[in-house]
Amino acid sequence: MSIRFEKVDFEYSPNTPFAFKALTDIDLELSKDKMTAIIGATGSGKSTLVQHLNALLLPTGGKVIVDEHTIEAGKKFVKTKDLRHKVGLVFQFSEYQLFEETIIKDVSFGPKNFGISEAEAIEKAKRALKTVGLDESYYERSPLELSGGQKRRVAIAGILAMGPDILVLDEPAAGLDPQGAEQMMTLFRKLNKEKGITVLVVTHNMEHVLKYCDEVVVLDHGKLLMHTDMTTFFENEKYMEEANINPPSIIRFKAMLRQRGLDIPSDILSIEDLARYLSRRKGK
Amino acid sequence: MKNVTLGRYIPLDSFFHKLDPRSKICAMFAILIAIFIPAGWIGYAIIGTVIVSCIFIAKLQLDFIIKAMKPMLMMMIFLFVINLLVVKTGDLLFTIGPLTVYTDALTQTAYIAVRLVLMIMLTTLLTATTKPMDMTLGIEDLLAPLEKLKVPTHDIAMMISLALRFIPTLIDEADRILKAQSSRGVDFENGKFGEKITAIVSLIVPMFVSCFQRADDLADAMEARGYVVGAKRVRYKTLKFHGGDYVVLIVSNLILVGMILIWIFVK
Ligand SMILES: Nc1ncnc2c1ncn2[C@@H]1O[C@H](COP(=O)(O)OP(=O)(O)O)[C@@H](O)[C@H]1O
Ligand SMILES: [Mg+2]
Numbered sequence: 001m002s003i004r005f006e007k008v009d010f011e012y013s014p015n016t017p018f019a020f021k022a023l024t025d026i027d028l029e030l031s032k033d034k035m036t037a038i039i040g041a042t043g044s045g046k047s048t049l050v051q052h053l054n055a056l057l058l059p060t061g062g063k064v065i066v067d068e069h070t071i072e073a074g075k076k077f078v079k080t081k082d083l084r085h086k087v088g089l090v091f092q093f094s095e096y097q098l099f100e101e102t103i104i105k106d107v108s109f110g111p112k113n114f115g116i117s118e119a120e121a122i123e124k125a126k127r128a129l130k131t132v133g134l135d136e137s138y139y140e141r142s143p144l145e146l147s148g149g150q151k152r153r154v155a156i157a158g159i160l161a162m163g164p165d166i167l168v169l170d171e172p173a174a175g176l177d178p179q180g181a182e183q184m185m186t187l188f189r190k191l192n193k194e195k196g197i198t199v200l201v202v203t204h205n206m207e208h209v210l211k212y213c214d215e216v217v218v219l220d221h222g223k224l225l226m227h228t229d230m231t232t233f234f235e236n237e238k239y240m241e242e243a244n245i246n247p248p249s250i251i252r253f254k255a256m257l258r259q260r261g262l263d264i265p266s267d268i269l270s271i272e273d274l275a276r277y278l279s280r281r282k283g284k
Numbered sequence: 285m286k287n288v289t290l291g292r293y294i295p296l297d298s299f300f301h302k303l304d305p306r307s308k309i310c311a312m313f314a315i316l317i318a319i320f321i322p323a324g325w326i327g328y329a330i331i332g333t334v335i336v337s338c339i340f341i342a343k344l345q346l347d348f349i350i351k352a353m354k355p356m357l358m359m360m361i362f363l364f365v366i367n368l369l370v371v372k373t374g375d376l377l378f379t380i381g382p383l384t385v386y387t388d389a390l391t392q393t394a395y396i397a398v399r400l401v402l403m404i405m406l407t408t409l410l411t412a413t414t415k416p417m418d419m420t421l422g423i424e425d426l427l428a429p430l431e432k433l434k435v436p437t438h439d440i441a442m443m444i445s446l447a448l449r450f451i452p453t454l455i456d457e458a459d460r461i462l463k464a465q466s467s468r469g470v471d472f473e474n475g476k477f478g479e480k481i482t483a484i485v486s487l488i489v490p491m492f493v494s495c496f497q498r499a500d501d502l503a504d505a506m507e508a509r510g511y512v513v514g515a516k517r518v519r520y521k522t523l524k525f526h527g528g529d530y531v532v533l534i535v536s537n538l539i540l541v542g543m544i545l546i547w548i549f550v551k
Contacts, residue, residue, distance in 0.1 A: 017294055017348060056463045081469065089467040096457075097464040099489035109486070113469030144493060158468060 001067045003030040003053070003166065003198070009061030009073070010048055022048040023222045026062070030217070035192045035199040037209040037230075040219035041244065046202045047092065049219065050168050053200070054087040055080050066166070085114045088164030092171045092202075095151035098143035103129070103154050106143050110162040121161070128161035129154075132187060149180045156184075160191075166198045167191065173205060181205070185212045206248045210234060210269055218243045235266050250274065291352075291411045291451075299528060300342040300413040305422030307529035311536035312410045318539050319402050323546040328398050334539060335405050342413050352408045353401065360397050367393040420445035421523055438517065446502070454495070461490045 010023035022045045030036055038046050051057040052064045055077055063072040066087060071077045091097065100106035107125035112118065129138065132153040138146075143154050156172065169188065173181035185201075189212045192199045203209060209216060209230065216233045218225040225243055226233075233239050234251050247255070250271055254264045268274050295301075300308070318331060339349060367389050374388030414422070424441035431437050462472060465486045472483050 016351070017345070051463065054467060056466060081471070084467055084469055091460060091464045091467070093460075094464065096490050096494050097461055097468070097486075099486050099493075110468040113471075162469070 001032060002065060003032065003067075004028070004065040005049075005052070005062070006065065007062035008052065008059045008064060010045075010052070010057060011060045012048075014060060021222060023052075023059075026224050028217065028224055028227060030198075030200065031215060032198045033192075033196055034214040035189060035201065035212060036215040036217060037213040038200060038202045038217045038219065039204070039206075039209065039243070039245070040225070044219040045222040046219055047170050048222075050089065050170055050200060050202060053166070053168055054084045054089050056089070081114070085162060086164060087166045087168060088159040088162055089168045090156055090159050090170065090172060092174065094155035094172075095148055097155055097158075098151060101142060102140050103134070103143050103146075104139040106154060107157045107161050110158050114162060124161040124163065125157070128157040131160055131191070132157045133183070149176050152176070152184075156187075164197065166200070168200045170202045171204070172201065173203065173208065181208070188212065206245060210248045210250065220244075231266055231269070234269070291408070293415055294344060294348070294412045296343045296413075298341060298343040298413065300338065300409070302526075302528065303413075303532060304523050304525050304529045305414050305418040306425055306523060307525065307532050308410055308414055309419075309422050309426060311532045312406055314533075314536040314540045315406055316403065318536075318543040319399055319406070321540075321543040321547050323543045324550065326550070327543050327546050328402065330542070331402055331539065332398075334535075335402060335409065338409055339405065342409060344409070344412055348412075349405055349408050353404050356400060356404060360400060363396055364393045367396070416448035417445060418523075420448065421519075421521065425523060436514070439513065450498070453498075454491075457494055458487065458491060461487055 005026045005028040008023055008026040008028075009021070012018070012020045012022055026049065038049065040046050048057060052059060052071070053066060055071055058071060058077060059073045061073045063070055065071075066083060069077075069079055069083050069086075071083075077083075098106050100109060104122060104125050107128055108118075108121040111121040111124050116124070126136075126139075129135075134150070134153055134157065138150075138154075143151060146154065152172070156169075159167070167188070172188070173184050176184065185208050188199050188201060191197045201208075201213070213230050215227070215229050217227045220243070226239065228239070234247065237247070237255065240247050240251075250269060253274070254268075257264055264274065264277065268277050315331065315335070318327075321327065336346075339346065368383070368385055371389035371392055372384070372386055374386045374391070377385045377387055377390065379385070411419075420441045423444060424437055427435070427437040427440065465483070466472065468486075470483045470486055471479065472487075475483065
């Protein structure tokens with residue numbers, strides 16, 4: 001069982017004056033049951049890449065393999081529905097996809113599309129809403145009268161209710177207040193740890209990568225720049241420089257300490273751990 | 285969605301791209317009228333040759349123009365069928381069961397088809413070589429005489445330019461919502477009638493919501509920058525005629541006169 005890109009190319013509007021090559025020769029194997037961050041500058045192809053995972057975009061070269069599904073360039077892919085049931089994709093600004101009169105209806109819309117009975121879909125919707133932290137009082141309200149952050153929770157619940165094995169989130173925290181963003185990321189981490197859902201998250205926030213993710217994929221101008229585990233990524237300043245990334249504050253802090261002759265072990269990655277480590281050192 | 289080529293501006297550098305939008309709009313109207321003058325096949329051959337050469341001069345690819353016609357294909361087929369059923373003059377060509385086909389039905393359909401094709405080529409030539417903003421400036425200038433009749437020409441031009449400005453945005457938006465709903469298992473291509481309806485609702489409601497939102501934001505943004513409806517405004521960019529503009533105007537009007545002459549004397 002795997003998620004693999006093999007020599008994937010993707011071109012928007014091929015054979016027109018607007019043709020644009022958004023992905024070039026992507027070879028990538030994503031680890032299951034992990035939480036992986038996809039990072040890169042705006043326009044580097046992150047959204048394009050993730051849309052290949054549930055066949056919203058079909059590769060124009062190479063192939064994408066998701067478990068038993070193989071999407072090959074030039075071949076017709078027919079099991080779209082099965083694949084979309086397996087891979088839940090939450091779009092950037094997902095709050096704009098809500099359309100039903102009540103929240104419960106909107107969240108149960110996804111499961112119903114996959115042939116699940118009405119009653120069961122409502123059950124799933126209730127569970128999903130609970131997971132994202134919206135209680136019963138919300139069920140009968142209109143999704144349009146919620147705040148932006150709440151709308152996004154409803155949209156995410158709409159995908160969770162489908163029961164995906166792989167959850168893909170395109171900039172889920174963009175535009176949320178810092179606290180809301182943290183809650184969101186905590187939720188995904190919990191889903192990953194407790195339910196064993198493979199999570200892929202596109203993000204610009206390095207603090208989030210550091211705090212919540214296991215692996216890092218870096219894209220640059222449609223090419224795969226690197227794919228490593230999180231600790232290796234943040235240990236090597238060279239990597240971050242190459243990826244043109246401003247390191248998180250704790251990493252910068254550690255670098256400064258190192259310059260002054262104080263080496264901090266690489267597994268210390270939060271302010272709390274660092275404080276504890278330093279006080280223990282002092283005690284010795 | 286993105287593959288819609290009808291009405292899109294293609295940023296190239298050609299004789300036509302540099303022309304004044306006013307001369308292009310006027311020339312287009314002259315040729316458009318010429319197309320509707322029944323000058324027979326000779327006339328269409330002349331207009332067709334002129335338009336195709338213009339497309340080459342504008343450095344546009346012919347297959348781009350052909351793509352622009354795709355949305356019209358259904359309409360042409362529809363017209364063709366209607367004509368076959370309705371037109372019963374000319375010689376009897378053949379009968380299939382209860383259906384009788386006359387020569388006039390074929391020639392009339394062919395005429396309409398040729399006219400449509402020419403019209404699409406012509407308008408695509410205009411829209412592909414003129415930036416939407418220049419187009420509205422041109423329209424506003426051409427409408428200027430109507431201001432004397434208290435027609436709010438500037439407001440009209442502003443509405444047109446806002447509409448044009450938002451077409452690509454709305455296409456992007458529709459594309460995104462379409463994909464988001466597809467991820468939730470909506471099948472926009474197949475599916476039974478009932479499912480089709482739900483599919484469309486799931487696209488239209490979010491589109492409406494975001495359109496109103498955008499309109500609100502835009503109005504605020506315009507007011508914040510001092511836009512007042514009906515106020516007198518000066519222009520950042522002024523249009524100017526050059527040599528090429530006169531050539532285009534003269535050639536297009538000559539074609540129009542030529543068609544009228546052919547119509548009167550040849551027929
Ligand atoms: N529908 C489209 N048609 C043409 N080009 C596109 C389309 N969507 C994205 N692109 C282009 O592809 C590149 C990658 O886009 P995207 O995957 O959205 O980047 P990211 O999500 O990393 O910001 C960008 O340069 C963008 O302009
Ligand atoms: Mg993106």
